[in-house]
Amino acid sequence: MVKLNIKRFGEYEFEDGVTLKDIISALEGEGKKIKNVVGGKLNDQIIDLHTPIRTGGDLTFLTKKDPESLEILRHSFAHIMAQALKELYGDKNVHLGIGPTTENGFYYDVEIEGKRLTEEDLPVIEEKMREIIERNCEIERKELPRDEALKLFEEKREIYKIDIIKHQIPEGEPISVYQQCDFIDLCRGPHLLSTGEAGVFKLVSLAGAYWRGKEGNPMLQRIYGVAFWNEKDLKKYMNMLEEAKKRDHRKLGRELELFIIDEDVGGGLALWLPKGAVIRNEIETAWKEEHIKRGYQLVYTPHVGKEQLWQTSGHVDFYRENMFPEMMIEEEGYFVKPMNCPFHVEIYKSRQRSYKELPIKLAELGTVYRYERSGVLHGLMRVRGFTQDDAHIICREDQVEKEIQDVLHLVLDTLRTYGFNEFQIFLSTRPEKSVGDDRMWEVATESLRKAIESVGLDYQIDEGGGAFYGPKIDVKIKDAIGRMWQCSTIQFDFNLPERFDMYYIGEDNKRHRPYMIHRAIFGSIERFIGVLIEHYAGLLPLWLSPVQAKIIPVADTHIPYAKEVEKKLKEAGLRVEVDERSERMNRKIRDAELQKIPYMLIVGDKEQQTGSVSVRTKKKGNVGLFTVDQFIQNAKKLIEERSTEL
Numbered sequence: 001m002v003k004l005n006i007k008r009f010g011e012y013e014f015e016d017g018v019t020l021k022d023i024i025s026a027l028e029g030e031g032k033k034i035k036n037v038v039g040g041k042l043n044d045q046i047i048d049l050h051t052p053i054r055t056g057g058d059l060t061f062l063t064k065k066d067p068e069s070l071e072i073l074r075h076s077f078a079h080i081m082a083q084a085l086k087e088l089y090g091d092k093n094v095h096l097g098i099g100p101t102t103e104n105g106f107y108y109d110v111e112i113e114g115k116r117l118t119e120e121d122l123p124v125i126e127e128k129m130r131e132i133i134e135r136n137c138e139i140e141r142k143e144l145p146r147d148e149a150l151k152l153f154e155e156k157r158e159i160y161k162i163d164i165i166k167h168q169i170p171e172g173e174p175i176s177v178y179q180q181c182d183f184i185d186l187c188r189g190p191h192l193l194s195t196g197e198a199g200v201f202k203l204v205s206l207a208g209a210y211w212r213g214k215e216g217n218p219m220l221q222r223i224y225g226v227a228f229w230n231e232k233d234l235k236k237y238m239n240m241l242e243e244a245k246k247r248d249h250r251k252l253g254r255e256l257e258l259f260i261i262d263e264d265v266g267g268g269l270a271l272w273l274p275k276g277a278v279i280r281n282e283i284e285t286a287w288k289e290e291h292i293k294r295g296y297q298l299v300y301t302p303h304v305g306k307e308q309l310w311q312t313s314g315h316v317d318f319y320r321e322n323m324f325p326e327m328m329i330e331e332e333g334y335f336v337k338p339m340n341c342p343f344h345v346e347i348y349k350s351r352q353r354s355y356k357e358l359p360i361k362l363a364e365l366g367t368v369y370r371y372e373r374s375g376v377l378h379g380l381m382r383v384r385g386f387t388q389d390d391a392h393i394i395c396r397e398d399q400v401e402k403e404i405q406d407v408l409h410l411v412l413d414t415l416r417t418y419g420f421n422e423f424q425i426f427l428s429t430r431p432e433k434s435v436g437d438d439r440m441w442e443v444a445t446e447s448l449r450k451a452i453e454s455v456g457l458d459y460q461i462d463e464g465g466g467a468f469y470g471p472k473i474d475v476k477i478k479d480a481i482g483r484m485w486q487c488s489t490i491q492f493d494f495n496l497p498e499r500f501d502m503y504y505i506g507e508d509n510k511r512h513r514p515y516m517i518h519r520a521i522f523g524s525i526e527r528f529i530g531v532l533i534e535h536y537a538g539l540l541p542l543w544l545s546p547v548q549a550k551i552i553p554v555a556d557t558h559i560p561y562a563k564e565v566e567k568k569l570k571e572a573g574l575r576v577e578v579d580e581r582s583e584r585m586n587r588k589i590r591d592a593e594l595q596k597i598p599y600m601l602i603v604g605d606k607e608q609q610t611g612s613v614s615v616r617t618k619k620k621g622n623v624g625l626f627t628v629d630q631f632i633q634n635a636k637k638l639i640e641e642r643s644t645e646l
């Protein structure tokens, strides 16, 4: 028997292997009204109407209104696409890899003998998928004994499915398959009851993917699709994609001359152009100011370190595949740093520390280098060299709670300064295999939980999802078009203090192990600027803008006055330019808007006579006539406040 606590209906007991379908009919038999259920959530798992339930727990019915129900829809879409491929290119020619769901849809990795898919094939596949939905194939779940499953997929020449059965499904575990019309797939589900229930979809792109993500394995083709229950949601998503394309930081980065990635320098290694460097410098200056104010000490560390250091830290044994290869100097091995931590540990250890000195908070904008396959590099978002806004807090147990609170406040204050006000917070707790004693895990995890609760934000717990060396908080931010970006991390570490034998002398004159916390607010400055560019579609807050105002003379005769204004503004510390071209005024305004310059200052006869400027912004159009001094005062106030307003 399985005991289920069904939301809204209470405690029930059912036969082992009962399905949601059975449960619903049982409840309906009692006269209960249950409508539009497409699946359920059993504890943390999304299940469909046909999966046998073998463990008890909390059960919630899902309707199309629950975002989690999309998981079921999207999984079925992966199968519908696979079926379409088989019907189009021949059952035995199409070898299916894996077909999971994604944040907004699904993909399937496939290999098609004698066929390399191109973008032009996508509409053809879509058409076939619509036909299969129209056909309304019933979707059935079956369980097969291992040898029967192997035989089935051998007949179908599904080499990758066989690989999965042989290497990923333990002997004795039931093997489930889902069938719709003639199509059958090795699958755990969840799925709809029939293809006719599928909502709306679109195939969006193609990519290459190694089988099992391992180089050297065959390269499959990955077909990405998006899927929703209704047209409205799909449209909203497609508009978002369209908008994302317009804001693409790689495109804007080139157009606004912020940064380049030069193949002669190397993939994933950004070069900051003068205008991009202005943005970065403003961010770094603000970051340093804020950290000093909050008791951090700035340090600088080298880009390379001896092999022995990375041995002690564990990087050589556990992180080597992410590192640039070793280099030899005077017969000693050196590595380019993938992280800053070991250096900060050495700074801590540069002399004996007393309990009175703690907490010690070492901060550095440290550029690190990690090996990423060239195929995954993406503008500033995924690079090989990036700058962590890194800090390590080393403290006593009685200081942990306050330190974590302070860090979380710093994180949220900083992100809000940049105009991010919606967050997703995740707390990851102790995994099965871990180092550190129970007490430390308890103290650390509780301090993280309390800190989140004290700022009054919702959070999700990733039970057992922490690193083996400590629990952590991750903060994601929501951008202007609704996308979530992983940013900040606050991570305890019970491993490095042991490995490096870090200690402080306590009040009792004995050695004690300190707590160590790694934390970063932006994560990577490069990536954060990429996110900022896309969030603001290039039109950054005044204090970050490389050019804060463009002075636009109405006619050539106004150029001398324009230059006078320019001089005054520059003396006040503003970044300004005069558009001296003999273009029409409207053209100059449009160009300044395209260059994403916050203020346009029009100067003609009237302005010249009154010692003023006519202020324009892209959003508001003409804002009015201001004396030059007034404008300076207003602008400087916004800049000092690091305001996101104009």
Ligand SMILES: [Zn+2]
Pocket: 075, 078, 079, 099, 185, 186, 187, 188, 189
């Ligand atoms: Zn599946």
Ligand SMILES: [Zn+2]
Pocket: 339, 340, 341, 392, 518, 519
């Ligand atoms: Zn660290």
